Amino acid sequence: MNRNVRSRIYPIVLIAVVFLVWQYRESNTLKEVKLEGVTMGTIAYHITYLDKQGQIYKTQIDSLLRDFNQALSTYIPNSEISVFNTTGRVEFDLPYFPDVLEASQMVYDKSQGAFDPTIGQLIDAWGFGSGEFIGPDSSQVDSLMDYVGFDKINFDQKGAIKEVNELMLNFSAIAKGQAIDVVGDYLSSRGVGNYMVEIGGEVRTKGKNAEGKLWTIAIEVPDENLTGGVFDAVLLDNQGMATSGNYRNFRVVNGGKVAHTIDPKTGFPKMQTLLSATVLAPNCMLADAYATACMVMGLDKSKELILADNSLEAYFIYVNDMDDIVTFVSPGLEDKILGLHKNLTD
Numbered sequence: 113m114n115r116n117v118r119s120r121i122y123p124i125v126l127i128a129v130v131f132l133v134w135q136y137r138e139s140n141t142l143k144e145v146k147l148e149g150v151t152m153g154t155i156a157y158h159i160t161y162l163d164k165q166g167q168i169y170k171t172q173i174d175s176l177l178r179d180f181n182q183a184l185s186t187y188i189p190n191s192e193i194s195v196f197n198t199t200g201r202v203e204f205d206l207p208y209f210p211d212v213l214e215a216s217q218m219v220y221d222k223s224q225g226a227f228d229p230t231i232g233q234l235i236d237a238w239g240f241g242s243g244e245f246i247g248p249d250s251s252q253v254d255s256l257m258d259y260v261g262f263d264k265i266n267f268d269q270k271g272a273i274k275e276v277n278e279l280m281l282n283f284s285a286i287a288k289g290q291a292i293d294v295v296g297d298y299l300s301s302r303g304v305g306n307y308m309v310e311i312g313g314e315v316r317t318k319g320k321n322a323e324g325k326l327w328t329i330a331i332e333v334p335d336e337n338l339t340g341g342v343f344d345a346v347l348l349d350n351q352g353m354a355t356s357g358n359y360r361n362f363r364v365v366n367g368g369k370v371a372h373t374i375d376p377k378t379g380f381p382k383m384q385t386l387l388s389a390t391v392l393a394p395n396c397m398l399a400d401a402y403a404t405a406c407m408v409m410g411l412d413k414s415k416e417l418i419l420a421d422n423s424l425e426a427y428f429i430y431v432n433d434m435d436d437i438v439t440f441v442s443p444g445l446e447d448k449i450l451g452l453h454k455n456l457t458d
Contacts, residue, residue: 144162151174173295197281201274233259234374253379289352308329313354315327326348347448354400356389385431392426418442427439428441
């Protein structure tokens with residue numbers, strides 16, 4: 113090949129190579145998509161994911177969440193859970209009810225009953241549900257306790273039936289986490305390998321963010337004055353994360369605070385030196401349930417629960433004997449904490 117021919121070919125080849133490299137990079141560039149909306153009545157959701165085509169899945173996600181509410185919302189009269197609570201039995205048309213019952217059974221057993229979604233009557237009586245607040249006294253609470261107990265429900269993949277007609281299920285302590293998992297699983301089914309799904313403060317992540325780093329999720333300051341702020345932050349690595357606390361959701365009864373965390377063993381609200389419990393688990397449904405269980409169990413028993421299960425991690429904010437706000441961080445979480453709040457770590 114003479115020199116003139118080569119001189120004409122080389123620029124063409126170079127341009128072709130540059131074009132192919134550009135095309136390859138363009139085809140593998142992930143576009144960041146952000147979605148917002150409302151579910152479960154008034155609860156906001158925020159979703160961020162990376163997708164090669166920048167596909168918008170909001171319509172599909174909203175449809176999924178409507179189906180989810182049709183299964184588990186106590187505010188929808190003909191939802192599956194409303195049918196169960198009203199009639200004492202239900203046959204499942206959707207997959208969400210049997211899944212949440214199985215998860216509830218597991219957390220109920222491992223927490224020795226600290227997590228129990230059969231406290232629906234008590235939640236209403238104390239003013240934290242859809243029923244009328246009655247501010248029950250000891251005798252009323254004792255009567256309502258006859259309707260509490262997860263062992264009073266029989267279920268399989270087809271349906272559920274309760275042994276005590278007055279028993280009322282309420283999945284408010286686990287449903288947000290489950291809804292997040294439903295959305296996350298949908299995104300995974302569409303080939304989305306990097307996402308962050310948040311509903312009402314509970315979160316699940318997969319992969320990394322647009323900067324190629326683990327998703328950074330804040331832990332809120334446990335402040336009843338609603339001023340908010342970030343207490344610390346966690347690098348969430350393909351996990352679900354949920355925080356439970358009594359510092360925001362409480363009532364004042366006879367001049368005293370009544371926490372929204374109801375102890376299924378006593379029927380009374382549980383105020384703890386444990387201000388907030390943040391739990392990380394393989395999915396958000398379990399994280400949500402275990403965070404609630406920890407607020408019922410208190411600091412010491414919660415530590416035992418978390419340390420005995422290598423699938424769980426926790427960040428607890430509590431008040432010590434000197435009235436200082438301090439923290440407990442489980443060993444597996446220590447290298448994922450940003451350490452924004454410098455204090456004594458138990």
